[in-house]
Amino acid sequence: MNNKQPGKPVVQTVLSPALLNLYELNSSIVVIIDVLRATSTIATALHHGAKEIIPVATVAECIQLGKQMDAITAGERDGKIAEGLQYGNTPSVYTPKFVGGKTVVLTTTNGTRLLHQALEADAEEIITGAFCNLSSVCQYLVQRQKNVLLACAAWRNRVNLEDTLFAGAVIDQIKDQFEIKGDSSQIAEILYQEAKPGLFEYMKNKKASHYQRLMDQGLEADIRYCLSVNSADTLPVYENGRLAVRK
Amino acid sequence: MNNKQPGKPVVQTVLSPALLNLYELNSSIVVIIDVLRATSTIATALHHGAKEIIPVATVAECIQLGKQMDAITAGERDGKIAEGLQYGNTPSVYTPKFVGGKTVVLTTTNGTRLLHQALEADAEEIITGAFCNLSSVCQYLVQRQKNVLLACAAWRNRVNLEDTLFAGAVIDQIKDQFEIKGDSSQIAEILYQEAKPGLFEYMKNKKASHYQRLMDQGLEADIRYCLSVNSADTLPVYENGRLAVRK
Numbered sequence: 001m002n003n004k005q006p007g008k009p010v011v012q013t014v015l016s017p018a019l020l021n022l023y024e025l026n027s028s029i030v031v032i033i034d035v036l037r038a039t040s041t042i043a044t045a046l047h048h049g050a051k052e053i054i055p056v057a058t059v060a061e062c063i064q065l066g067k068q069m070d071a072i073t074a075g076e077r078d079g080k081i082a083e084g085l086q087y088g089n090t091p092s093v094y095t096p097k098f099v100g101g102k103t104v105v106l107t108t109t110n111g112t113r114l115l116h117q118a119l120e121a122d123a124e125e126i127i128t129g130a131f132c133n134l135s136s137v138c139q140y141l142v143q144r145q146k147n148v149l150l151a152c153a154a155w156r157n158r159v160n161l162e163d164t165l166f167a168g169a170v171i172d173q174i175k176d177q178f179e180i181k182g183d184s185s186q187i188a189e190i191l192y193q194e195a196k197p198g199l200f201e202y203m204k205n206k207k208a209s210h211y212q213r214l215m216d217q218g219l220e221a222d223i224r225y226c227l228s229v230n231s232a233d234t235l236p237v238y239e240n241g242r243l244a245v246r247k
Numbered sequence: 248m249n250n251k252q253p254g255k256p257v258v259q260t261v262l263s264p265a266l267l268n269l270y271e272l273n274s275s276i277v278v279i280i281d282v283l284r285a286t287s288t289i290a291t292a293l294h295h296g297a298k299e300i301i302p303v304a305t306v307a308e309c310i311q312l313g314k315q316m317d318a319i320t321a322g323e324r325d326g327k328i329a330e331g332l333q334y335g336n337t338p339s340v341y342t343p344k345f346v347g348g349k350t351v352v353l354t355t356t357n358g359t360r361l362l363h364q365a366l367e368a369d370a371e372e373i374i375t376g377a378f379c380n381l382s383s384v385c386q387y388l389v390q391r392q393k394n395v396l397l398a399c400a401a402w403r404n405r406v407n408l409e410d411t412l413f414a415g416a417v418i419d420q421i422k423d424q425f426e427i428k429g430d431s432s433q434i435a436e437i438l439y440q441e442a443k444p445g446l447f448e449y450m451k452n453k454k455a456s457h458y459q460r461l462m463d464q465g466l467e468a469d470i471r472y473c474l475s476v477n478s479a480d481t482l483p484v485y486e487n488g489r490l491a492v493r494k
Contacts, residue, residue: 016263016266018265018266018269019265019404019406022403022404022405155430157266157269158266158269158430158431159262159266159406159430159431159434161433161434164434182405182456183405183406183407183408183411183453183455183456183457184405184406186408186453187408187434187438190438190441190453191434191437191438194437194441206430206437207433209429210430
């Protein structure tokens with residue numbers, strides 16, 4: 001006898017890219033999560049009118065493609081602007097005036113790599129999520145009614161707090177419409193319920209490692225922005241090598 | 248300038264064996280954690296007077312070595328007694344009368360595999376931990392004053408709640424004497440602080456996947472035992488291919 005509730009699609013959570021191969025991706029929407037700061041930057045740039053964002057794996061590719069397309073080149077390694085690129089990963093740089101109508105070629109330490117990994121694993125569909133576009137992500141998932149994998153970019157494959165919290169925030173919003181599966185999903189939701197009243201204070205009090213890394217670089221404003229909810233509420237969808245807002 | 252507090256050894260946590268390669272093991276004590284049920288069974292058997300436990304990777308090795316040494320063969324695959332072995336992974340089976348003075352050859356889905364992985368990664372020292380020997384583990388770590396890696400066996404590399412909770416319980420007890428490093432350690436401690444008042448109820452309420460798997464097999468007593476604190480308070484140390492109580 002099968003006691004499974006029929007019809008509800010499943011949400012799972014993967015806390016590190018190194019665990020991605022444990023999950024079936026080819027019938028799932030994969031949500032790439034890199035709250036500090038890649039997927040916050042992506043949502044912000046698109047929300048502010050960027051035409052598209054092309055995520056690439058290496059700095060060299062970023063420079064080459066940027067020249068070829070006369071595009072903005074952006075990206076970081078270890079949290080700092082990568083040598084040879086024009087801009088870093090600070091969302092507030094990507095104002096409407098700056099990115100309106102433009103193409104951005106982006107490479108980051110964790111987020112863009114995970115996206116390519118999901119692509120190679122034949123994800124049915126790839127979108128990106130961060131607190132600044134939480135509502136758009138949740139609305140889209142509820143509307144699509146397909147299986148979901150919440151994929152945390154982590155830090156060099158080490159589990160991090162902020163991406164786990166965002167996975168928990170999504171689960172908190174969509175759990176009535178989905179079957180929430182696996183201990184990683186439970187862990188994410190538990191943490192989010194505790195953190196919800198004040199994400200910035202929580203990251204500070206719990207000594208989150210990337211919080212500390214960015215604070216050491218004087219990037220408190222970036223952290224505060226990336227932990228603010230729905231400030232760039234748009235939906236980046238990956239298609240044909242580029243992230244763009246689904247029309 | 249180095250702001251690091253000098254002298255305090257570091258505690259890190261790895262939530263899945265698939266992430267073990269991200270950590271330096273050769274100057275660390277590795278605590279193998281497989282609460283449900285391998286490391287609970289190990290502590291219990293040794294506490295009840297078993298001479299030694301020989302963890303092996305495969306069922307075939309377990310059968311062969313068991314014959315060779317005229318030892319008890321025990322182990323599970325997917326939570327059930329593995330075909331060809333005499334006993335499973337139920338701690339209460341290993342009474343003083345049954346295991347006193349005997350050798351047990353043991354193979355399990357996750358715990359014994361992780362132990363071999365740590366061994367191959369040149370861990371300086373390997374011990375095993377579970378709630379039933381929490382105090383012994385913590386006392387030993389505090390006494391040794393070396394770097395520690397709390398290594399969760401997880402479930403087929405997927406992060407699980409119970410091993411994470413035990414990592415948090417260790418951190419809760421030893422944090423004053425160590426530098427607690429990394430978001431995985433923070434996550435473990437947050438979860439443990441929430442779960443501490445009632446581990447069994449917590450596992451139930453949070454729908455922990457291995458809780459459900461074992462409940463489906465009628466093994467509630469095993470779960471309750473494995474979540475009880477200091478019920479087999481001894482310290483299994485791995486040396487020369489075997490786990491034994493350090494004399």
